Amino acid sequence: MDRAPGLSVRAKLTLSYAGFLMLAGALLLAAVWVFLLRYVPERALIVSAGTPTHGVFPVRSNLLRVFAPRAAEVLAFLLAFGLLGGWILAGRMLAPLTRITDATRLATNGTLSHRIRLPGRKDEFRELADAFDAMLARLEAHVDEQKRFAANASHELRTPLAISKALLDVARTDPDRDTGDVIDRLHTVNARAIDLTEALLLLSRAEQRSFTREPVDLSLMAEEAAETLLPLAEKHGVRVETGGDIAPATGSQALLLQLTTNLVHNAIVHNLPEQGTVWVTTSVRPETVVLTVENTGEKLTPQQVSTFTEPFRRGTERVHTDHAGVGLGLAIVRTITHAHDGTLTLTPRATGGLRATVELPRKQ
Structure with missing residues (x-):
């Protein structure tokens, strides 16, 4: 099936990790900002020590000017850290899938003897790899059986044809030979060839399950x-x-x-x-x-x-x-x-x- 190109699974996982980390960071910063708004007064009275002067300053507006750039820096750091860390983590997580994909390509090219044999403890990837190895083993055994069957069937079909040819050659080179004996033997050989052909057709029909229950x-x-x-x-x-x-x-x-x-x-x-x-x-x-x-x-x-x-x-x-x-x-x-x-x-x-x-x- 032809498909349009798109992002790799590793890139999608990386963006997902980075996006989740950014969202978590933004929520954390929002929680900090709400906490500050709740407990920091809007204005504060400032009294200079040793002097009678005093003044009122807008604390929250100054806090916003200080907090916003720092929050932006934190989010930028989280974005860079999320992209880099997500790329590395996604690569490690998808490494078994890469081995399975390579084995699939080999099987597609006709190499059924290759096995993944993924090491490590049991998880979803290893279950998939083990199931794929078992499938390859069954396919290899089935293909080998079909090859043996084809070779044996060819040999079995070739035998009566070769005998028929030999009988006809003998009858042609020896005109005085009893034709009745040759015909009887040809009948026996051909009957065996017909039986073999019908058996092969029956075997194929049963394998395809093309019958009404x-x-x-x-x-x-x-x-x-x-x-x-x-x-x-x-x-x-x-x-x-x-x-x-x-x-x-x-x-x-x-x-x-x-x-x-x-x-x-x-x-x-x-x-x-x-x-x-x-x-x-x-x-x-x-x-x-x-x-x-x-x-x-x-x-x-x-x-x-x-x-x-x-x-x-x-x-x-x-x-x-x-x-x-x-x-x-x-x-x-x-x-x-x-x-x-x-x-x-x-x-x-x-x-x-x-x-x-x-x-x-x-x-x-």
Whole structure:
């Protein structure tokens, strides 16, 4: 925004200090003058010692001639002292703000690693500096995450395109090759690229919160997701159990169904080789509703679990399964949860497997 030039804050504070000091001095001098007028007589009888002569002199008029120049000198001194002292005090008071402004300029130019780290005890400026440092830390982490996401997304999109190109080159250089096999492989690769693109679009939509909020029952979402993924569960030999309370929330039905489906899909695919189980339950708390998806599986460490919501973070077994997905399942779950002002908690189960808990605000 273009603004007309004006006085600096330091100059305004200096003038304010000097003006207040002048006002205080003027009030003090006025009080002294009122005191003198009250207790000094208007005229006084002067008698010379040892002589019979005497006279009456106007005391107040003489006092005014003496008092006025001295008062003017005092006010002039207060003005000079107020300007000089106010300039120094304002500079010291605004020094932290200067550091914050410099850090803001660096951040504007793209330098997010700089921190103010304002020393001293807690006050308004230090609270502002600490809040700004925390904001810079979050921004830096977000930008780094977006850079990693862009690099990973580019790599993931490049892979199916490179495979498609290689298959087409082989088909072109080897006319006798079975075209049916090439078409099948191209279909599989292109389907994966489409899935990845749709997942990226869904992730972007959830991050922008460009959806209409409406009443949603998470228990119905859980039942629909379990029913949809039943063939996949039977293929993997996994039993899916659903239950719980009616869980009224507010949000996008499509996004919350996608969230539930991703959790159940993840629980089915990353389960025991046989005779695995997935538990999908909903519950109600005073202010929130909770969706919990648990599964059996290999034992996990908290360090492993902490990386599961990062985009494209997949273990070796995830890459080579038929239903490995595109590496965005839990990242989408986290984004949809945050877009609905909720929380996602992932914890390893003591007996193996994962417990995913989504807590959303309850519809009142």
